[in-house]
Amino acid sequence: MTNNQYVARSKAIAARALGDETMVMSARNSTLFTLDEVASVIWAAADGVTPLQEIVRRQVCSRFDVAPDIALQDAEALVANLAEHGIMLVSDQPLETAAGARTDAR
Amino acid sequence: MSSLVLEMAAKALRLNVPLSVQLDLTYRCNERCIHCYLDHDDHGEMNTAEILDLLEQMAAAGVFYLTISGGEIFMRRDFFEILERARQLTFCVKLKTNAVLIREKEARRIGELGVESVQISVYSHLPEVHDAITKMPGSFRQTIEGVRLLVQEGLSVTLANVLMVQNSGDYHGVRVLAKELGAKYTVDPTITPMMDGDRSILNLNIDQSALQGVFRDGTLVGNVEEFCAPPSGPDAEALDMLPCSAGHTACYVSPYGDVYPCVQFPLPSGNVRQTKFIDIWRDSPQLNEVRTITLRDMPSCSQCTHGGSCTRCPGLAFMEGNMRGPSSQDCEKSFARTGIPSENYKKRHASPHSPATLNLVQIQGVQPVQPVHSGIPGKLIEGRAATA
Numbered sequence: 260m261t262n263n264q265y266v267a268r269s270k271a272i273a274a275r276a277l278g279d280e281t282m283v284m285s286a287r288n289s290t291l292f293t294l295d296e297v298a299s300v301i302w303a304a305a306d307g308v309t310p311l312q313e314i315v316r317r318q319v320c321s322r323f324d325v326a327p328d329i330a331l332q333d334a335e336a337l338v339a340n341l342a343e344h345g346i347m348l349v350s351d352q353p354l355e356t357a358a359g360a361r362t363d364a365r
Numbered sequence: 366m367s368s369l370v371l372e373m374a375a376k377a378l379r380l381n382v383p384l385s386v387q388l389d390l391t392y393r394c395n396e397r398c399i400h401c402y403l404d405h406d407d408h409g410e411m412n413t414a415e416i417l418d419l420l421e422q423m424a425a426a427g428v429f430y431l432t433i434s435g436g437e438i439f440m441r442r443d444f445f446e447i448l449e450r451a452r453q454l455t456f457c458v459k460l461k462t463n464a465v466l467i468r469e470k471e472a473r474r475i476g477e478l479g480v481e482s483v484q485i486s487v488y489s490h491l492p493e494v495h496d497a498i499t500k501m502p503g504s505f506r507q508t509i510e511g512v513r514l515l516v517q518e519g520l521s522v523t524l525a526n527v528l529m530v531q532n533s534g535d536y537h538g539v540r541v542l543a544k545e546l547g548a549k550y551t552v553d554p555t556i557t558p559m560m561d562g563d564r565s566i567l568n569l570n571i572d573q574s575a576l577q578g579v580f581r582d583g584t585l586v587g588n589v590e591e592f593c594a595p596p597s598g599p600d601a602e603a604l605d606m607l608p609c610s611a612g613h614t615a616c617y618v619s620p621y622g623d624v625y626p627c628v629q630f631p632l633p634s635g636n637v638r639q640t641k642f643i644d645i646w647r648d649s650p651q652l653n654e655v656r657t658i659t660l661r662d663m664p665s666c667s668q669c670t671h672g673g674s675c676t677r678c679p680g681l682a683f684m685e686g687n688m689r690g691p692s693s694q695d696c697e698k699s700f701a702r703t704g705i706p707s708e709n710y711k712k713r714h715a716s717p718h719s720p721a722t723l724n725l726v727q728i729q730g731v732q733p734v735q736p737v738h739s740g741i742p743g744k745l746i747e748g749r750a751a752t753a
Contacts (some may be wrong), residue, residue: 261427271479273457275429278380282373282429284457289521291369 265305266314266338267354272346274302287345297323299335305347307354311338376516377614378607382427383646385615387628390416390447391436391618396463397500398486400529400569402559403436410620413443415638419618422642434461436620436630445474452478459484462526464511465504472511472685475520483515487524488531490538498531502670509546516547517668528579529556529569536579554579555694558684560631570694576701591704599672604661606677612655616646626655630680632688655688657678665690670708671699 268274271286281299283292294302297319303316315331323330341347348354377384391410392403411419423431431451438444438460451458460475460483467475475483485508488498492505499505515522524543526536536552543550554576558564571579579585586592586603612626612634619625622637624645634652635645646652658679666672669691676699681692691709700706706714 272455273429273479273481274455275424275427277373277376277382277384277427277429279375284481286481289481290374291367293369293373 261285262352263310263312264335264338265307265309265350265353266301266305266311267348267350268302268305269346269348272344276303283341285344285346290344292341292344292346301334301337305338307348311335374610374614377427380427381539381647383423383614383616384428385430385432385610386428387421387432387434387615388416388419388423389434389436389618389620389628390438390441390444393440394435394437394463395440395465395501396437396504396685399498399500399531400527400556400566402557402566403562404559405436408621409623410441411638413446415622416443416447419622419637419642420447420450420454420456422637423514424456429457430459431456432459432461437466438462439466448475448478448480452480457481461486462511463499463504463508464515465501465507465711467511467514469514472514472518472520475515476520477691480520482521482523484523484525485512485515485548487512487526487539489535490542491535494532494535497527509542512546512548521549522546523551526550526552527556528552528571528575530571531569533571536585540584552585555698556583557629557681557694562684564642564684564700567694570697573697575702576698580698580702583652593704595703596671596674596699598670599660599667603673605659607659608677611679612652616652618642624649624652626652627680629678630655630683631687632680632683658689663691664692665709667742670705671696671703671707671710675699675707 260299275282276299279296279299280326281294281302283294283302284290290308300318300322301314304318308311311334312331315334316327319325319330319334320327338349342349374384380546391407392405393407394401394403394405397405433448433451439462441447448458449581458480460480460485462485464483464485487495487508489495489505495505495508498503512522512524524539524546526539528536540550554571556566556570558567580593581589583589611630615627616634617628617630618637623633624635624637624642625631626634632655634649637645660667660672666675669675675695677692677695679688679692680708681694682688682690685691685693691707693709693713696707696710696713700710
């Protein structure tokens with residue numbers, strides 16, 4: 260397990276659930292992403308104040324048959340990837356954010 | 366279009382999700398374009414509260430792509446209130462405007478709100494030609510200034526160049542202008558009938574010779590040989606194809622709350638002032654009828670040699686009187702592309718006459734429609750990307 264990370268959806272995105280997936284588009288460059296069912300759970304729970312570790316424990320491990328350390332490892336890789344594309348904010352401190360406007364913060 | 370976008374569209378079709386909506390905020394406009402298909406009076410637009418409520422409903426229904434258009438969107442004093450709410454609801458917002466009213470403050474706000482793209486009508490690189498089409502002196506200068514300001518804000522801007530008799534030779538100039546401005550370019554060689562069914566503006570359409578010039582311009586269409594290849598006739602797969610996304614994954618909402626399959630397909634399918642958006646989408650008999658139509662159900666087009674490759678617009682066919690019939694404007698285009706006439710084209714040119722004009726109106730008294738009313742993936746967490 261790593262130190263707690265806080266994750267929040269960027270304001271610079273468009274997003275919508277489609278079935279059990281989520282479409283996310285970066286407002287920065289119109290790149291479209293689709294998140295699978297588990298990634299969608301993390302996306303929906305990324306409120307900036309709940310630690311990623313907690314999200315994984317409560318939302319992922321309770322619903323999917325996966326070991327906590329594997330789930331956290333995958334979740335960290337996911338949020339790092341999404342942060343690289345500017346659609347998720349990652350911090351070691353709680354974040355305040357709301358979708359719907361442009362921000363360059365990461 | 367990327368494979369990921371197509372995949373999402375296919376999934377939306379399977380799940381009956383309205384992935385894309387065009388919402389016209391107003392038909393009022395500060396320009397009076399000679400080819401416009403709208404009247405410009407306010408016959409009772411939805412107010413701010415109605416539109417904000419509709420946005421909530423559309424988000425809940427799964428709408429992702431939201432095109433906000435008009436009329437001229439900046440004629441609405443509440444435009445930014447609507448746009449802000451749309452972005453809070455995380456729609457992928459595209460704007461269509463003439464940009465005449467966009468100055469630094471407006472451009473900055475549009476940029477701050479993370480609008481995906483802005484499409485701006487530009488008719489010519491020559492101010493006098495553009496202004497003669499918009500019937501608004503000085504509009505070219507103001508529009509181009511608006512384009513510059515939006516581009517400076519880092520927005521994706523496209524110059525939309527509708528061709529008609531008055532500007533048929535100007536598209537090269539507009540393309541160069543777009544490049545100079547840092548904007549994209551798109552051309553549309555089709556003038557469509559007015560939404561009230563009046564077809565008089567079709568006289569502005571460019572002729573066959575000009576259309577052939579556009580379709581044989583490799584800088585516009587890519588591989589000319591492929592684009593203009595003779596048709597081979599529809600095969601079994603083509604006969605089961607859906608005509609387009611109208612009514613399937615997309616629809617249009619007018620400023621008065623009327624829902625149509627598409628802005629170019631004015632089949633009244635419900636009104637959001639009377640019925641919830643999702644109930645119209647799921648249960649409207651009109652939309653459900655549109656959804657049943659494949660090429661196989663079109664008596665003329667299914668037999669036509671162009672059937673598998675034609676750009677036939679079901680809305681234009683509807684405005685000619687039969688949504689299962691041919692769209693004569695697309696027959697003209699197929700002929701211009703390939704030099705091979707469709708059966709409908711031959712018939713029309715043997716005995717030319719105007720198609721029957723439908724009694725279409727912009728404000729419909731639509732009767733409310735009565736509604737009839739998870740596994741773990743192989744890889745745990747996956748995110749895939751593609752440029753739209």
